Amino acid sequence: MDVPNNRSSVSEFILLGLSTSREIQIFFFAVFFLVYVAIIVGNLLIVISVIVDTHLHSPMYFFLANLSFFDLCLSSAATPKMIADLLRKRKTISLWGCMAQMFFMHFFGGGEMSLLIAMAIDRYVAICKPLQYQTIMNRRVLIGFLLLSWAIGSIHTTSQMVFTVGLPFCGPNVVDSIFCDLPLVIKLACTETYILELLVIANSGLLSLICFILLLISYIVMLVTIWQHSSSASSKAVSTLSAHITVVTLFFGPAIFIYVFPFKSYSVDKFLSVFYSIITPLLNPIIYTLRNQEMKAAIKRLSSQHIGSWLTS
16 A cells, blocks of 8 residues: 555544543542542552561562562553543544654563563572572662663563654544553554554563563462472462462463453453553552451551651641
8 A cells, every 4th residue: 555645634633432421431530539548548659668677688578679660660650641632522642642652662561571470580599599599689689670671661561652753644643442452552653553552462472472481480380399398488479479370470461461462452452451551550559468467467567657757746
């Protein structure tokens, strides 16, 4: 297909959102606003607790704090705009605003995916090589894993967006989603995008699926190791692993469904997008804090310190 000359005729995209009913939109606004506030508060509490509390200065909590930071950024890339749009009759986003939204969602999504793999490696070393744990998971290794997560996130999003920003958009500009979703935006281009669609499937879909399978295999190996060495610490290790497995499933599940089969019109994709961008960043701090006694104790200490200083001031 020939590329039209009026490449810049589309300056904005129209987002259809979740519903056209005014009452339902107001309901979603109230729910998503409260959820987003909970995401901000919950993840910030984890980050601050790990930084301030010396009891949490360990590799596992180092990764947990950075996971909360990634969750905070991933949710903030699209959620505030989506919440504001629920009060607007016409939901639009500029062309470059759309590109920025997709860039940052894939940047932090790819970074979080890498970080979850690093967390699995940390748990594997702690369970399967406990005597060498402190030696292997030293500060240099932790910083290396973190920098690698940022680098992979950057490569993941740049490898897709470098081709997307150059696409000509000169016709339809309606995106049937709550935010700019890469597969849906690509479909609106006035040129052949088959190769780019395959790139998205390979980059986001298959990569998520492969990482998810590898993570599940690693967790199965760890669970088998725990059962073979039954001890008083086994229940704590199983509890920690179950929290990790839950988070991994919640993160990769929606991403796999959205990007492995991204170019079919399923209304369920909208709700998977909500789950991926809003629900998962909320569930992560809930899962880790409710199932982790050390984190709950650290948050209580942090709260009591601030309440005590406020009362004495």
